[in-house]
Amino acid sequence: MKKELTPRERKLLKKVRIKELMEVHSGLLTDREKRILTLYSDPNLSGALIARRLNVSRQAIHDHVNRALAKMENCESKMHLLVTRKKRYSILAELQGVLESAESMATGELLKKLEEVKKLVDKLSNVN
Secondary structure, three states: OOOOOOHHHHHHHHHHHHHHHHHHHHHHOOHHHHHHHHHHOOOOOOHHHHHHHHOOOHHHHHHHHHHHHHHHHHHHHHHOHHHHHHHHHHHHHHHHHHHHHHHHHOOHHHHHHHHHHHHHHHHHHOOO
16 A cells, blocks of 8 residues: 655655756746746745745745746656656666676677777766
């Protein structure tokens, strides 16, 4: 049986989701939405604290967060960039493991080629 999440856990998961979506979809957002979501995704800041900091109501923060989140979720549902990114990172991690295993068994020229492949995989891992 699945354990029911507490309100605090749900809020933290929402903040993590916002950070993930912002990594790939922040170009859809206005500067104000980016600023509010960046503050909102900080686990140490509440909506009330952000509202005070920006001199707006808590409701305004809530509305901005939900509108921006809906915009990013809508785009993600159509483009699947976040899902694709996670799959790519998973495959790259698996490939790095296979390369390390192969390197431990290889000698001579094959070892040099495996090191070249590993460098290329590392480069690919760092491409956003």
